[in-house]
Amino acid sequence: MSGRVALAVAVLSAALVVPAAGATASTSLRITVWPHGKGKGGSKSWTLSCNPLGGTLPKRVNACRRLAVLRTPFAPVPPDAVCTQIYGGPAVAYVRGTFRGRPVRAWFNRQDGCEIDRWSRVGVLFPIGTAATG
Numbered sequence: 001m002s003g004r005v006a007l008a009v010a011v012l013s014a015a016l017v018v019p020a021a022g023a024t025a026s027t028s029l030r031i032t033v034w035p036h037g038k039g040k041g042g043s044k045s046w047t048l049s050c051n052p053l054g055g056t057l058p059k060r061v062n063a064c065r066r067l068a069v070l071r072t073p074f075a076p077v078p079p080d081a082v083c084t085q086i087y088g089g090p091a092v093a094y095v096r097g098t099f100r101g102r103p104v105r106a107w108f109n110r111q112d113g114c115e116i117d118r119w120s121r122v123g124v125l126f127p128i129g130t131a132a133t134g
Helices: 001-015 058-068 113-121
Strands: 025-034 044-050 094-097 102-109
Touching: 044 058, 102 113
Parallel strands: none
Antiparallel strands: 025 044, 025 094, 094 102
């Protein structure tokens, strides 16, 4: 019986030491935000790398930590979603690159409640003032 316990402890210890696949895969993103809408007043751009940490985005550590806990941060709003008709401002963002080693190309806006929620989940990637966040 003690052999089984030792084996179980060894397996659990190994599981705690080995990071999840998503935690070790590379993330390299280019973020472009149009605070006043695309084609209105120019854009701002940043880069972000996680594993290893780098880039020009402010609060890179927070951004990488936030992305690490989200399962699908760049997934679009499902087509059958019911969204509140709340306008969050004209800001538009585009994120491209790799996330956990997979290609990413995602647009964000603040046109309704679902899009505002989606923007807010990864808001650390968009360090601009918006109507909702000041």
